[in-house]
Structure formats: C-alpha cells, structure tokens
Amino acid sequence: MSNEFLWVVLMVVNFVGILIFYRYAGKTGLYVWTAIATITANIQVVKTVQLFGFVATLGNIVYGTTFLVTDILSENYGKKEARKAVYIGFGSLISMTVIMQIAILFKPDASDFAQPALKTIFSIMPRIAIASLTAYWLSQLHDIWAYHLWKNKFPQTKFLWMRNNFSTMVSQFIDSLVFCFIAFWKVxxxxxxxxxxxxxxxxxxxxxxxxxxxxxxxxKLHDSGKINELVVE
Structure with missing residues (x-):
C-alpha cells in the first residue's frame, strides 16, 4: 500500500475515532482524545516519510485533530470548555516527556531489546516537546479566539464551515512555523x-x-441529544 493511501486511511480513522469518543463519552471523550493525540503526534513526528512527492513528518493528522476537538467544544460548549482541552493536552505532553526521560535513564537488563529504540525516539523528545508545547499553546489559544470571533460575526449553522476553516488556517500556520523552527532548525x-x-x-x-x-x-449529534455525557457522581 502506498503512503498516500495510508495517509487517507489514517485521517478517516482519526475523524471517526473522535466521533466515537464524543458520541459515547461526551466532553470527557474529547478531553481524553486530546491527551492521546498530543502524545501520539509527538512520537510520530520523529518519523519522516514521502507523501505526494514531498518529505513530510508523521503526526500531522493526529495533531491536526486537536483543532477539530477544540472547534467541537467551542461550537457546542463555549470558549471555557475548549480551553480546558488545551490545558489537558499541554499537561499530558509535559507528563509524558518527564516520565519517558526518567524511563530511558534506567539501566536495561541483558535480556532487554527495547532500550535502543526507546532512546532513539525519546532522546530527542525534550526539544520536540518544547517546540510542540510552545506551538500548541499559541496556535490553540489563537484558534479558540478566532473561532469565536467568526462565530460572533456569522452565528448561523450554515457558516460553520467558515469559522472552522478560517480560524484553523491561520492557527495551523502559527503552529507549523513555531514548531518547525524550534524542533528542526539546523537538524x-x-x-x-x-x-x-x-x-x-x-x-x-x-x-x-x-x-x-x-x-x-x-x-448534529449534540443538537439532537445523542451525546452520552459522562457524569461523575
């Protein structure tokens, strides 16, 4: 199978995954997805592949889905709930980075086979994490701000595509610029x-x-009352 075919399949799997998490766990499911996506993206990003004749890093899809998550939260629950997802993603990435830096310091047993692979992936993680945290924080907060700016100007549902794409277009440029310069400049x-x-x-x-x-x-799922919001008693 070609990289391009797998890229499309991966994109669909991510989108469907978000809807499943949202349908059966509501806002909590979206927060969980944010944690999964930020951690997964920062592992995948160390792998470069050929896509449509260009060199690209993996992680673009799963990371890009965090913008869909904040847009769903912004649309259905408001700015405050969307910002919670940003805080969760931020904290998840910091936690993973610290934990894995300690993990690779352990002296492996003679029977171990994973240490070289773990060290290859996670030894670069602090730089990746700093780049990702900075880019994630700036771009996501901008995305939430811009989404509500467009929503206030064009509140009708028929303009949902506009606020989704116009806010994300600029936000992802900020994200890509900040991340690439911190993570990959001179690498x-x-x-x-x-x-x-x-x-x-x-x-x-x-x-x-x-x-x-x-x-x-x-x-549509939200407005029709089909979201199963998890309630902690």
Missing part, C-alpha cells in the same frame, strides 16, 4: 527543513478542510 539540511515546514502546514490544512463534515456531524 535537517535547509531544503529538507523547508520541505517539512511547508508540507506540515499544507497537510494540516488539508486535514482541517477534510474535518469540516465531521464538525457538522458532531453538532
């Missing part, structure tokens, strides 16, 4: 670096455009 040759930057942004934007029908579906 790769400049031609590879700029290829990663532009493909990162373009692919994230494609994900944002493709998630629009899923945002409409999530709103």
């Amino acid at each position: 790769y040759p400049q031609n590879i670096f700029w290829s990663i930057f532009w493909t990162t942004y373009i692919f994230k934007w494609i994900v944002a455009a493709a998630d629009t029908p899923f945002l409409y579906f999530a709103k």
